[in-house]
Amino acid sequence: MRIFVSGSLAYDRIMDFPGRFADHILPEKIHILNVCFMVNGLTERFGGTAGNIAYNLALLEEKPLILATCGKDFGPYREWLAGLGLSLDGIRPIDAEFTAGAYITTDLADNQITGFNPGAMKHPSQFAFDGLNPDAALAIVAPGNLEDMLAYTRFYKDRGVPYIFDPGQSIPAWGAAELKEMATGALALIVNDYELEMFQQKTALSQKQTMALAEALIVTKGEAGSELLLAGVTHHVPAARPARVLDPTGAGDAYRAGLMKGLILRLPWTSAAQMGATIASYAVEHQGTQEHTLSLQDFWQRYRENFGPPPA
Numbered sequence: 474m475r476i477f478v479s480g481s482l483a484y485d486r487i488m489d490f491p492g493r494f495a496d497h498i499l500p501e502k503i504h505i506l507n508v509c510f511m512v513n514g515l516t517e518r519f520g521g522t523a524g525n526i527a528y529n530l531a532l533l534e535e536k537p538l539i540l541a542t543c544g545k546d547f548g549p550y551r552e553w554l555a556g557l558g559l560s561l562d563g564i565r566p567i568d569a570e571f572t573a574g575a576y577i578t579t580d581l582a583d584n585q586i587t588g589f590n591p592g593a594m595k596h597p598s599q600f601a602f603d604g605l606n607p608d609a610a611l612a613i614v615a616p617g618n619l620e621d622m623l624a625y626t627r628f629y630k631d632r633g634v635p636y637i638f639d640p641g642q643s644i645p646a647w648g649a650a651e652l653k654e655m656a657t658g659a660l661a662l663i664v665n666d667y668e669l670e671m672f673q674q675k676t677a678l679s680q681k682q683t684m685a686l687a688e689a690l691i692v693t694k695g696e697a698g699s700e701l702l703l704a705g706v707t708h709h710v711p712a713a714r715p716a717r718v719l720d721p722t723g724a725g726d727a728y729r730a731g732l733m734k735g736l737i738l739r740l741p742w743t744s745a746a747q748m749g750a751t752i753a754s755y756a757v758e759h760q761g762t763q764e765h766t767l768s769l770q771d772f773w774q775r776y777r778e779n780f781g782p783p784p785a
Contacts, residue, residue, distance in 0.1 A: 474737050475605070476530065476537035479625050480523030480615030480639075481594050482550065482564065483573035485761070488512035490580045510578060510586075518761040519550050521573060522615035522641065525723050528763045529730030529752055531557040533772070535737065538563045540600045540625070541617060544572035544593040553763075563600050567593040597621045607633040611737060613729060614655070616641040626655040635660040635736075638687065639729060644668060649676045659687040663732075665725060666694050681705075689742055691732070693725055699750065701742050710746040713754035713779040723762025728753040740784055747780045754779075 490510045497508050519528075523541045530537045540563040543550065547564075550572065554561060573594040577587045597620040612634055614625050622643065629636040638659040640652060647655075653676050656662045662683070664672055669692050673683055680702075684690045690702040698711040728749035735745025751772060755765040776783055 474535075475610045476535055476733065476737070477540055477563070477600075477610065477612040477625075477634075478523045478527045478530070478537045478615065479540035479598065479600075479612070479621055480526065480617040481521035481573055482524045482539070482541045482543050482547075483521035483575060483594070484546075484550070485518045485520040486574060486576050487516045487518065488514070488576070488578045490578050492580060493582050494580045494584050494586065495582070510580075512578060518763065519553055520575070520723070520762045522617060522639070522726055524550070524554070525726035525762045526613060526615060526730045526733075527554070527559055528557065529727045529756070530733065531559060532765075532767055533730065533734045533752065534769060535734060536560065540598045540621065541565075542567050542570075542593040542596050542598050544568075544570040547572045563598065565596070565598045565600075567596050570595070594618050597624065602628065602632070605632060605634070607635075610634045611660075611733060612636040613639060613733060615639045615726075615729070616643040619643065619646060623651060623655065626659070630658050637661045637663055637729070637733070639663050640672065641668060641725075644671045644675060647675065652676050653678070653686065656683075656686040660736075661689040661691055661732075662687040663691040663693070663729060666692055691746065693728055695721065695724070699728070699746055701746055703742055708743050708746075710743060710750055711779075713747075713750045713775060715754040715758050718757050720760045721757050724753040724756045726762060727756040727765075744780075744784050747776065751776045751779065 490512050523539045527537045527539050538560055542565045545568050571592040573592045575589045577585055579585050597618050612629055614622050636659055638656050684702050693699045696712050701708040731749035731752035732745045735748040755767050759765045
């Protein structure tokens with residue numbers, strides 16, 4: 474089975490400010506804002522939707538192909554992916570740009586100021602699908618370069634490749650027609666509950682009409698679990714219990730990887746979603762989106778503890 478994961482590759486550069494932003498911002502001077510925050514240091518982590526989903530699939534012993542772009546500073550990330558045994562053939566280098574990066578500063582009150590440089594993500598990855606067998610392929614189109622998102626969904630539909638459409642934080646950038654086009658005919662449309670509201674506002678579709686676009690509509694709801702809407706029937710899948718909760722960032726991407734693994738195993742939708750919930754519970758136990766580790770034995774043990782014996 475060939476697995477294609479398109480989306481973003483990015484560095485998350487995280488800084489802690491040992492104070493409160495509010496103490497340094499004068500409301501009456503907001504129109505001439507000029508502030509400097511001295512931070513304690515910087516932590517660099519690997520991220521991006523495509524990188525996160527591929528990482529979790531690698532933990533589940535799959536070898537997806539990442540379709541994305543990278544910049545001239547990609548060296549450490551490249552070594553990380555190669556160390557996971559992942560092919561780099563689908564990653565297009567853009568030597569004149571930096572790899573996409575999020576610069577996140579958090580104060581003592583958990584307020585955040587984030588700057589995001591799309592860098593290489595401004596360019597499409599332009600992957601050529603040579604020798605593709607649609608009967609032995611599964612794809613996910615996650616938020617990333619907009620040209621890629623539209624081109625890959627069109628390609629998958631034209632070639633009969635089953636794909637999951639995950640519009641995520643890209644929804645505001647699209648018109649209604651493009652969103653409906655990319656979701657129509659997908660194996661699944663997956664969003665969180667906030668993104669579903671945005672999607673329906675942008676497209677002017679009711680939930681019933683949204684459900685009709687793809688075979689499945691999957692709505693993730695954090696600690697409240699997820700809902701699968703299939704053929705007009707709603708199935709609730711509770712969240713799996715983590716050992717601790719440190720950082721929910723990246724749980725959604727982990728869920729998508731677990732869901733895909735279940736579909737690769739040809740399990741029922743509910744079982745695949747339970748696999749998504751299981752690996753998402755590992756992601757929230759660590760700061761960062763690619764910091765958790767597990768063995769398949771650990772994974773299936775936690776699955777059993779939360780959902781009972783896995784299907785054959």
